[in-house]
Amino acid sequence: MTSxxxxxxxxxxxxxxxxxxxxxxxxxxxxxxxxxxLAFTAKNLEIASPKAGEINGLVIRGYLGYLHKKKNKxxxxxxxxxxxxxxxxxxxxxxxxxxxxxETILTPKQDKTVPVYxxxxxxxxxxxxxxxxxxxxxxxxxxxxxxYSTGIRISEMAGLNVKDVDFSGNTVRVIGKGNKERxxxxxxxxxxxxxxxxxxxxxxxxxxxxxxxxxxxxxxxGRLSARxxxxxLDRIVKDSGLAIPVTPxxxxxxxxxxxxxxxxxxxxxxxxxxxxxxxxxxxxxxxxIDRLMxxxxxxxxxxx
Numbered sequence: 001m002t003s004x005x006x007x008x009x010x011x012x013x014x015x016x017x018x019x020x021x022x023x024x025x026x027x028x029x030x031x032x033x034x035x036x037x038l039a040f041t042a043k044n045l046e047i048a049s050p051k052a053g054e055i056n057g058l059v060i061r062g063y064l065g066y067l068h069k070k071k072n073k074x075x076x077x078x079x080x081x082x083x084x085x086x087x088x089x090x091x092x093x094x095x096x097x098x099x100x101x102x103e104t105i106l107t108p109k110q111d112k113t114v115p116v117y118x119x120x121x122x123x124x125x126x127x128x129x130x131x132x133x134x135x136x137x138x139x140x141x142x143x144x145x146x147x148y149s150t151g152i153r154i155s156e157m158a159g160l161n162v163k164d165v166d167f168s169g170n171t172v173r174v175i176g177k178g179n180k181e182r183x184x185x186x187x188x189x190x191x192x193x194x195x196x197x198x199x200x201x202x203x204x205x206x207x208x209x210x211x212x213x214x215x216x217x218x219x220x221x222g223r224l225s226a227r228x229x230x231x232x233l234d235r236i237v238k239d240s241g242l243a244i245p246v247t248p249x250x251x252x253x254x255x256x257x258x259x260x261x262x263x264x265x266x267x268x269x270x271x272x273x274x275x276x277x278x279x280x281x282x283x284x285x286x287x288x289i290d291r292l293m294x295x296x297x298x299x300x301x302x303x304x
Contacts, residue, residue, distance in 0.1 A: 021179025
């Protein structure tokens with residue numbers, strides 16, 4: 001990579017942080033994708049340091065073919081293409097190249113996957129299995145009650161501060177993707193469990209309720225990380241006896257599915273989940289429609 005091209009890529013990544021509000025983790029993923037692409041490009045063009053203008057559509061298509069041969073998932077190939085497309089859009093905007101060579105390349109058609117989710121009974125079983133005798137148990141109960149009550153992402157959960165919870169209004173303020181803020185309603189079980197946890201925390205650990213401090217703390221008094229929350233869920237699932245794999249994202253899927261099954265409209269669920277596009281939310285309708293068809297086949301007198 002030439003120093004000029006390297007500088008352009010670094011400027012692009014920096015713009016994602018400062019202008020788009022992307023997280024450090026997302027920017028690192030963009031950087032890794034571009035590093036892999038440019039390494040392939042240098043080898044393919046047989047030029048140690050290719051210039052941005054030398055990268056054309058044929059090169060990009062060759063890269064996608066290379067990824068396909070490496071048996072990358074379609075979703076992974078689509079993400080990498082999107083990264084390349086975004087880079088060149090940035091380069092066009094800043095006059096580094098005249099046109100975006102990735103603009104006319106079609107994104108690989110994605111396989112439709114049905115999100116993993118829990119039934120209402122399994123969801124209740126999971127939550128009720130969390131013992132609250134200890135402070136850590138009370139914290140865990142508050143975390144996963146809030147997951148199911150709000151449907152927020154694990155990164156959003158880890159990022160919550162005390163001031164983000166409106167205990168009287170039963171809402172939670174969330175900073176989502178792209179640093180976008182949204183207010184989501186939370187059920188009384190969730191709010192009450194948070195309140196009990198925070199009161200117990202102050203009593204046992206002598207921690208004052210500072211609005212700027214993290215909502216959920218680890219044993220050392222610091223912010224509980226997303227990775228730690230995932231590990232806690234793994235232990236809870238094992239202890240509950242559930243025979244299916246459950247991730248924090250599966251709890252988010254369960255939240256959306258149960259709302260739609262109960263009659264919530266798609267637009268409202270989109271707002272609650274913080275999805276930019278309605279098409280992202282629509283994948284949950286497949287679950288509800290499948291269940292509806294199953295009920296129809298069992299119940300309708302002239303089903304065939």
